[in-house]
Amino acid sequence: MKKKFLGVVLSVAMVASLLAGCGDKKEDKPDDSQTTEAPTDEAEGDATDAPEGDGSAASGEQIYVGIINNNPNESGYRTANDKDLKEKFSEANGYKAEFAYGEKNEEQIASAQTMIQNGVDYLILSAAGTAGWETVLQDAKDNGVKVILFDRTIDAPEDLYEASIVSDMDAEGKTAVDWLATQDLESFKIVHIQGQMGSAAQVGRTGALQSKVDAEDNWEIVVQQTADWDATKAQEIVQSVIDSKQEFNVIYAENDNMADGAVKALDKNGITHGANGDVIIMGFDTNKFALEAVLAGEWNYDGQCNPFQAKYIEEVIQKLEAGETLSEKTIVMQEKGFSHEDITEEDVAEYGY
Amino acid sequence: MGNTKSNRSIALFGSMKQLIIPVAALAVLILFNLIADPSFFRIGIEQNNAGNPVLSGNLISILDYGSELAILAIGMTIVTAATGGQDISIGSAIAIAGAVILRILCGTESAPETMKAPIIVAFLVACVVSMFFGAFNGMLVSVFKIQPMVATLILFTAGRSIAAWINSNRLPIVNEVEFTYFGGNIPGIALPTPFFIAVACVIIIALVLKFTNLGLYTQAVGINAKSSRLNGINPTFIKFLSFVILGLCVAVAGLIKVSRVSSINYSTIAKDIEMDAILAVALGGNALSGGKFSMTASILGAYVIQFLTTTLYKFKVPSNALPAYKAIVVIILVVLSAPVVREKLSSFWKKIRVSKKEAS
Known part of the structure; x- marks a missing residue:
């Protein structure tokens, strides 16, 4: 009996805490x-x-x-x-x-x-x-x-x-790839960490990179893997690239979390990154922590998704x-890219979240 | 007495027959890598960006990233043995444990300069919360006699939202280096910390199984709950306890997970890890319908799964194809353990033996 009572109390507590959660919202x-x-x-x-x-x-x-x-x-x-x-x-x-x-x-x-x-x-x-x-x-x-x-x-x-x-995810990807093209590198050896396959963000951001890689001789994707937007999985993927001694100088991660996971793997293996490092780090979504990392020169680029x-x-x-009529049905938002060369503290405050 | 005790621990930890499956799987993977690219096994010493020496290489990565799974496999084995069912909520429960740790460390700020509380406090609170949620699952299964998979479906569904609610949707970031030690390296020690944590967990569970009746009672309940009750064991309590133990494992795994990236993403952290943990138990040759179990085999199973994952990464197999490869492993396991196949195999062996004898 005692245990049954306890059971009821516990489950009521659970339900109550759930309701409390809803209430807060x-x-x-x-x-x-x-x-x-x-x-x-x-x-x-x-x-x-x-x-x-x-x-x-x-x-x-x-x-x-x-x-x-x-x-x-x-x-x-x-x-x-x-x-x-x-x-x-x-x-x-x-x-x-x-x-x-x-x-x-x-x-x-x-x-x-x-x-x-x-x-x-x-x-x-x-x-x-x-x-x-x-x-x-x-x-x-x-x-x-x-x-x-x-x-x-x-x-x-x-x-x-x-x-x-x-x-416009294609435009986001293109802005990022165009920025990367301005970097003074002999060859672009890219570790490409994709988001959840089939999502609009993944398709757009992958598409832009892929077409550039196909067009240029000195652009090469070393590894292309999906980490399903997850930092830990991205860390594991980059670790495996390092373990198998493949050379790379760019990490193109399709969101900030995955770029962060990748950076943690580089840190662990003593590979320098960012403005004065060996590896260029690129992320997307302009999370505050990402923009701060770009500002600090630990990352090189972060693309906005507004x-x-x-x-x-x-x-x-x-x-x-x-009573006005709209000139266009599809309204595409203006989206920027921030690089370590031009980011300011105001940008971090305004666009980070 | 002493004799029976040592027999028991042999049965739990060293049943050689059961170890055949994970060891064979491991051997296949090692052989494959030796043939395909022996450099897979290279281990080197590197300096990390903090200037400390660390070991690196695929084998180290396996020990590193397989640790959470090994820890979870411990709890999952006990739950499986006691209830004959599996807990599918551990991924969500890890999100909750991680959220609690970050809530305690960061308070209500998103990225505080210093931690608000010692890590040990955060971890202990996470343990209590995880054991509470384990107790909730255990209560549903043991008292209300709900199918484990259905009972844990509740937390599986709600867990990630609860985790987000704990931090009111913030994604806190811990800035202090100390916190990264649990999922990375302690300065001066070249092996990754998660491996040491996993070893500690294995030692603790080994001692518990050796010096208490937990293993024996769990198996008795798993084999036949009614007759175990007639023998004076309380099956309700044993089933309940198994979920609480799993809750503790979840808290430890949660600490490692959030420490790896010093942050959390509620919807992606430890995603689908429950399936890997169940696979580890199955790969260890344990009956998923409960009863007898081998802890060693489950833990080995967990590292075999990580070995497979790392191998596939190494050969650039797309990571969204990984589940398909794991499915192949499951199919082989299930088919091999089916009674029909077992009978056929054993009669096949007998025939070979007989024909050999006749030949000689």
């Missing part, structure tokens, strides 16, 4: 929308946004947006993305926002249907998977809900959504509210 929202915080957040964005936001709030009409995103725990990128959206679509800025998260398409589609029934004005969506959205988006259209896609595209007819705000998309989404909404 829900409480975040009102916090974010506190009027005292909003103006400082707004200052970061476009200066022109503020009056517009205030205007719609003053007229007493809140814009009701439903935002469906991926799991914010997925990566630092997603966490920053979610935070940015929550700050922008706050009550202080004239929005009534509803958030839903899903790692699977089915979950997200279910949330979308609920939101359409709740009567949102805009459905803002970062789809987990590309397929299966047509029915629900048609529903949205029939109910007069305007759909804006961000971060990820879907396989659906263009007339089902108003705009799609995306990162998580701050709320600004672009709001621009689209403002245009649609004003």
Whole structure:
């Protein structure tokens, strides 16, 4: 009996702690929308946004947006993305926002249907998977809900959504490869650590490097392996390259975590890297730690993948509210690359997360 | 008495028959590497960037990166033996243990200049938390009699979110060098620390199995829970205990994992490691349906898996093809251990022997 009781107590405690977790997250929202915080957040964005936001709030009409995103725990990128959206679509800025998260398409589609029934004005969506959205988006259209896609595209007819705000992964890769080409090396012997195979980021960033390697005689990929975005796995892969005594002078990792893991392997084996080292380190996603490493000269390059998309989404909404038509459906965000030659402390503060 | 005790420890740690499978697998891998490229076995001394001498080479890497798996294999073997099922939540549980360690070391900051607490405190708290989650799994399995794989599916699903919640979605970074010792090298010692940690764990479990009845009771419960209860063993407690022990192994593995990169990524840390741990137990020739077990064989199995991984990396096999190679190993194991095949094999051996005798 005693043990059974203990069992019940333990499981209740577990459930309670889970609920507490959920509770915390829900409480975040009102916090974010506190009027005292909003103006400082707004200052970061476009200066022109503020009056517009205030205007719609003053007229007493809140814009009701439903935002469906991926799991914010997925990566630092997603966490920053979610935070940015929550700050922008706050009550202080004239929005009534509803958030839903899903790692699977089915979950997200279910949330979308609920939101359409709740009567949102805009459905803002970062789809987990590309397929299966047509029915629900048609529903949205029939109910007069305007759909804006961000971060990820879907396989659906263009007339089902108003705009799609995306990162151009090919361009990110090309910016990085173009920078690498400016480096004064006799030959480029590259250890290429890929992200999860088939993801848009992996395909874009691999594609740019691959086409350059195919085109140039003195470019060579020594090892090409996927580490599934994981630092430890990247460390293990680079260690195996070192163990088998293969020569290399560039590490092209498709995200910051993997570049970090690679650097740890180099450190362990006494191989110098960075601005004054033997091996060039390249990463992506502009995590704060990565930009700091570039600033310190430990890494050479970090490419941006912009998580701050709320600004672009709001621009689209403002245009649609004003009755303007958008010149283009697909809006590609400006993304930069930072190298140890030109990075500044301001860049770290502004773009790191 | 003394005699039975030593017999028992021989049964647990040195059953030679069971060692045949992992040793044979190891021999195949060694032979393959010797033929394909003997330089695989080269070991050299290098200076790391901190100026300390370290050993390097594929063999060292195997000892290094196989350690977490070996530690987890210890716990997984006991769980398997006691419950006849496997814990599939250990990857998620490692994320939780790692998150707890970083939460204690970094407080609420993302990258503090100094650690907020000694590493030992962080590690002990992680041990307690991991054992608690182990106890949760154990409770579901032993008291509520839920299938282990189904019971641990709960933590498998929720674990990584819990880990993220512990640090309110931050990805903390530890800046102090001391913290890297656990997943790297202690200055002046050329062998990687994870290997020493694994050895310590092996010694501890060897002593526990030698001087307590844990091994005997676990096997008794695994073979027949009802009759073991009639003999005065409490099967509920033994099953529960096995998950708590695995929880402790998870905390140790978690420390090594986060120490390797001084940081954490909740969704990718120790991903799919549960399957490797189960494979290590299977490769050790242990019945996945519970009962008798050989700890040595499981641990050897873990290093064989790492040997396979390192070999495939060395020959530039794409790492997303690794699971396919592991699947081949599983297929061979499963087929070999199937009763039908065993019968056929033994009758085949007998025939050969008989025909040899006749010939002579």
